[in-house]
Amino acid sequence: MISTKKRVRAVALLASAASIALVATGCSQGASGGSSQTSGVTINVVLAVDPPPASVLDEFTKQTGIKVKWSNIDWDSLQTKIAAAAAAKTYFADATDVDWSRVGQLGRLGWFYPMENYLDTKSLKTSMPQITSFTDAGKVVGIPFDASFTSTTVNKAIFAKAGITTMPTTMDEYTSDLKKIKSEGIVQYPLNIPFAASEGLSTYWYQATAAFGGTVLDGKGRPQFSNPSSAGYKAAEWMMDALKSGLVAPASINVTDSQGMQTLMAKGQAASTFSDYSGNVGSLYDVPASSSVVGQVEYIPTPGVDSVATNLGNPDGIGIPVNAKYPKAAAKFITWFTSEQSQLDFAGANGPDKVISGYALPSRLSAVEALTTKGELLGGDTLSSMLKTTVRPVFPQGAPTWYPDFSRAVNTNLHAAATGDLTVAQAIAAITAATKKLAAGS
Amino acid sequence: MTVGYATDDRPALREEPGPVRRRRRAIDPLPWLLVSPLMLFIIGLALVPAAFTIGASFFRVQELNPPTEFNGIQNFVKLFSDSAIVSSMGNTALYVVIGVVLSTVLGIVFAMVLQQNFRGRSVLIAVLILPWALPGVVEGIVWVNIWDGNTGLLNSVLTSLHLIGHYQVFLGQNQLVTILLIEIVQVWQITPLSALLILAALQNIPGDLYEAASLDGASPWQIFSRVTLPLARPGITVAMVQAVIATLNVFDQPYVLNGAASTGSSLTMETYFVSFQSLDFGEGYALSLLITVVTLIVSFLVLKLVYRPVEF
Numbered sequence A: 001m002i003s004t005k006k007r008v009r010a011v012a013l014l015a016s017a018a019s020i021a022l023v024a025t026g027c028s029q030g031a032s033g034g035s036s037q038t039s040g041v042t043i044n045v046v047l048a049v050d051p052p053p054a055s056v057l058d059e060f061t062k063q064t065g066i067k068v069k070w071s072n073i074d075w076d077s078l079q080t081k082i083a084a085a086a087a088a089k090t091y092f093a094d095a096t097d098v099d100w101s102r103v104g105q106l107g108r109l110g111w112f113y114p115m116e117n118y119l120d121t122k123s124l125k126t127s128m129p130q131i132t133s134f135t136d137a138g139k140v141v142g143i144p145f146d147a148s149f150t151s152t153t154v155n156k157a158i159f160a161k162a163g164i165t166t167m168p169t170t171m172d173e174y175t176s177d178l179k180k181i182k183s184e185g186i187v188q189y190p191l192n193i194p195f196a197a198s199e200g201l202s203t204y205w206y207q208a209t210a211a212f213g214g215t216v217l218d219g220k221g222r223p224q225f226s227n228p229s230s231a232g233y234k235a236a237e238w239m240m241d242a243l244k245s246g247l248v249a250p251a252s253i254n255v256t257d258s259q260g261m262q263t264l265m266a267k268g269q270a271a272s273t274f275s276d277y278s279g280n281v282g283s284l285y286d287v288p289a290s291s292s293v294v295g296q297v298e299y300i301p302t303p304g305v306d307s308v309a310t311n312l313g314n315p316d317g318i319g320i321p322v323n324a325k326y327p328k329a330a331a332k333f334i335t336w337f338t339s340e341q342s343q344l345d346f347a348g349a350n351g352p353d354k355v356i357s358g359y360a361l362p363s364r365l366s367a368v369e370a371l372t373t374k375g376e377l378l379g380g381d382t383l384s385s386m387l388k389t390t391v392r393p394v395f396p397q398g399a400p401t402w403y404p405d406f407s408r409a410v411n412t413n414l415h416a417a418a419t420g421d422l423t424v425a426q427a428i429a430a431i432t433a434a435t436k437k438l439a440a441g442s
Numbered sequence B: 001m002t003v004g005y006a007t008d009d010r011p012a013l014r015e016e017p018g019p020v021r022r023r024r025r026a027i028d029p030l031p032w033l034l035v036s037p038l039m040l041f042i043i044g045l046a047l048v049p050a051a052f053t054i055g056a057s058f059f060r061v062q063e064l065n066p067p068t069e070f071n072g073i074q075n076f077v078k079l080f081s082d083s084a085i086v087s088s089m090g091n092t093a094l095y096v097v098i099g100v101v102l103s104t105v106l107g108i109v110f111a112m113v114l115q116q117n118f119r120g121r122s123v124l125i126a127v128l129i130l131p132w133a134l135p136g137v138v139e140g141i142v143w144v145n146i147w148d149g150n151t152g153l154l155n156s157v158l159t160s161l162h163l164i165g166h167y168q169v170f171l172g173q174n175q176l177v178t179i180l181l182i183e184i185v186q187v188w189q190i191t192p193l194s195a196l197l198i199l200a201a202l203q204n205i206p207g208d209l210y211e212a213a214s215l216d217g218a219s220p221w222q223i224f225s226r227v228t229l230p231l232a233r234p235g236i237t238v239a240m241v242q243a244v245i246a247t248l249n250v251f252d253q254p255y256v257l258n259g260a261a262s263t264g265s266s267l268t269m270e271t272y273f274v275s276f277q278s279l280d281f282g283e284g285y286a287l288s289l290l291i292t293v294v295t296l297i298v299s300f301l302v303l304k305l306v307y308r309p310v311e312f
Helices: A004-027 A054-064 A075-087 A100-109 A121-127 A129-134 A156-161 A171-183 A199-211 A231-244 A250-254 A257-265 A280-285 A327-337 A340-347 A365-374 A380-389 A403-419 A424-439 B029-056 B074-081 B083-115 B121-128 B136-147 B153-160 B175-203 B207-215 B220-231 B233-248 B252-258 B267-277 B281-306
Strands: A041-047 A066-072 A095-099 A150-155 A272-277 A297-300 A316-319
Touching: A041 A075, A041 A316, A041 A327, A054 A066, A054 A327, A066 A327, A075 A095, A075 B267, A095 A100, A095 A327, A100 A129, A100 A403, A121 A129, A121 A365, A129 A316, A150 A156, A150 A199, A150 A280, A150 A380, A156 A171, A171 A231, A171 A272, A199 A231, A199 A257, A199 A272, A199 A403, A231 A250, A231 A403, A231 A424, A250 A403, A257 A272, A257 A280, A280 A297, A297 A380, A316 A327, A340 A365, A365 A380, A403 A424, A403 B267, B029 B281, B074 B083, B074 B281, B083 B121, B083 B175, B083 B220, B083 B233, B083 B267, B083 B281, B121 B175, B136 B153, B136 B175, B136 B252, B175 B233, B175 B252, B207 B220, B220 B233, B233 B281, B267 B281
Parallel strands: A041 A066, A041 A095
Antiparallel strands: A095 A316, A150 A272, A150 A297
16 A cells, blocks of 8 residues: 555655656747748747737628738737747747838848748838838838828917918928917917937937938938038927927926827827827827817928928838748738738728727828728828839838947937037037947947 | 654764764655755756856847847946936935835834824825835826926915915926925835834834833833834844845836936936837846945945844
8 A cells, every 4th residue: 555655745846847848848949930820820920010800800890711810919028038938039929010120131131031922022011112222132021900190280279269271381480389379378389399319309309300301311321411501400490499498398208209299289288299199180189088189189281391201101010030830820910910901900091890909000101092982081181192203211221230329329419409408509510420330230 | 842853863973973874865756846946946046047147137129220249248347338327326316225225214204104093104104005015107107197397286286375486397307306306206105014024123113121221210202213113123224125126226207207318318218228219238238236335335335334133
């Protein structure tokens, strides 16, 4: 007869062995190399946006046999996970975020499959104008699933109170109108500029530079803003003058873009955001739960030096990491996710049951036009016209591989100028020095 | 009566003189197997990565500029020639000093209060632990709404009390004030654990020591400084070490409240920027190693300066 002590011992041994096996399994790497299986598989989709409703994903599963497990991770954490997984050559997701600002890095490093392997990207160029923002050295790294771009928003009710009914088309008119709003006491700080040291400030400066008729970098990554007569220099001066002259709230030195839009614009404390994001009117300013200015905010063509300026693309894309388990299944998902029909569903053209919460603007021009025709897209005519005529990538030749460092140099130095630690000249000199160093590869 | 192992049935090796050969005791595999899952976790998730980090910090590991090659102490040299990193070292030192001092003082105060028996004590302990349980990012967002110069709660309260005439900008204007305000948020997070650690130490102090001190005519301050504080030193030490570790690794609070601005950027933020934005993992490993070494040194100093063994 086996004694109780021995039995306990045997069970303990078994449990320990099982635990070791479990740990070993957990530590082992997943499947290496992608499977070409496209049915009966579960793919992991990781993005920094809410998922489509479960019923919509179920419908996709019924059609294709591909089950989708969706994870919504904040943007910063997501970029870290993508980099960590790719550097360690481990599986992270089958389809995940491709940010336009990282396209240079991702293209060079080969962390994502070229989408040409799976989709006819050439045919997509006409229907998805912003696909160029995801192209590096002729290869498409990701497919845009929305068409976010920087655009100017104004609170027409505030402008009207100051007697302004014709919207400005040039920077001089725009600045003069904001000064009038302030001087008449309609709002204390009419302009929203997010001066916190983060990406939103960099993007704002790029857009202001475009409005002054220039670009920040040339095709070889050389700074185009060092000279005081350059558009980038003037843009920085205009932003700092706006702060010093009281057009912008002093507390904006620590306001991020989302805070500025959600508190200052949506609460009617600012009359305009020069570099706002397309889609914010429908997804934020006209939503009673988040706004006290419903029906008052509209897009206007972005003012430029002599006339309307270009708008800079800020789209979100989706791609397939090279360590994906089911790249072909992921490609099928991306085809479905970025199709005109799906985008119309997500944007609310076919009822509220298929809507993705906070979905900005379809990346397909045809979907934008269809939504505009149906009257489902606020400011659709203006947005659609901008998409066709004035929207350009921030870096037409593709974002440089050192973009994240460049952006940090931009926003930390412009922030320091806003807090008074640096003059505009010193900030621009510091950004120029950093850019030259980065472009030289040191 | 014997307690524990009986001595009669075990070989009395020490007592056997001369040439008697020691019999090798058979190794009992059970204890090893029982601890092996935990050992595997510790080895796999702590020791191996640590060893890898130490080794890799002496290599040039730049994803955008391969190949990876040995470069001696170049990564460490680069750290000290990078003005952003040097500036973040100063900021981090301030976070540590402010955070450790404030969380320890407040931890002692809270522990003294919680040591008293009063109605609702358990509820208070449960509420006190909440900030510690919250993620740093969430706390950062909560405190953005307190410090905010446009719509912040602090401005609203100060204006209502007529202490200020108009809304003030607290964060970002002055480096020391910015660091102090950011660190207050972290202190709010780590103080509950400090208080509970110190409370546990206070509860070990026998009541008759307080009684004897009172009978000897000691004032409340003398009782606190001569009885309570010295005997709570082990708990205070542990609380201070956890505060050192937390403040040396501060990330969420400065990142959420102050962005990438040099006025508040910490060493761990720079590690993130170097590793995951510049993709210079070699320098990132070196910086991580530096933070670990500094954490060990500072923790050891705290241990040497504050810890005293206590026996009752």
